[in-house]
Amino acid sequence: MGNNNFLLDVHQHLIVSCQALEDEPLHGSETMAKMAEAAKVGGAKAIRCNTISDAAAIKKQTALPIIAIIKRDYTDSDIYITPTLKEIKELLSVKPEVIALDSTVRTRPNNEKLKDLVQYIHEHSDTLVMGDIASLKDAEYAYESNVDLISTTLSGYTSDSQHNKGPDFNLVERLCSLYKIPVISEGRIQTPEQAREMLELGAWSVVVGGAITRPQLITESFVSSMSVKHDMRQK
Helix, strand or coil: CCCHHHHHHHCCCEEEEECCCCCCCCCCHHHHHHHHHHHHHHCCCEEEEECHHHHHHHHHHHCCCEEEECECCECCECCCECCCHHHHHHHHCCCCCEEEEECCCCCCHHHCCHHHHHHHHHHHCCCEEEEECCCHHHHHHHHHCCCCEEECCCCCCCCCCCCCCCCCHHHHHHHHHHCCCCEEEECCCCCHHHHHHHHHCCCCEEEECHHHHCHHHHHHHHHHHHHHHHHHHHC
16 A cells, blocks of 8 residues: 555544635635645645646645545546546646545446556556545445545435435444545534544544635525524514
């Protein structure tokens, strides 16, 4: 297993996801690099990021290890997080410590196979492979495909996974009891207390994104809560 230093660096620590899609106000590599620098100052030990340009800018700005992905839509599949070998080859050019792949049991574009993609990364680099999963069935598939880490990134975002409003504590606890490889908790973690609870359940580390790095969503949560209180006063 390559990049053992990454695993040591992030153990029991926070990873911050710094991503902004093209339709979001903070889109752009320079902005994401500054966001990542702010996360570093706050104590983040690694950054999860999307696109080659963001990955390169963040590595240059922060010198932190990165978990890199490319989100790309294909017409023949619902998988869009690093879906094919094409995206993997692009990401390897920036030498990320980790590449994350959608590792659900769903059919990949071009009918490519997860195990083949994981093998390609292992044979051509020291980069670790994170399997983004949504369910126990996905986790078994990812593990059998030889991923180095499992992350609950997609829990609640596939048709066969639990659609919880909050973090999937149950899934993290089950995964930690079933697998010896690191389990990364990611998805709908909104508070420091929830992050701490994930570590107590056995998560290797925790990824937080929207609650830290997407101000439009943070603002929406405040506005929504204030609107509810306003409606109650009118009754």
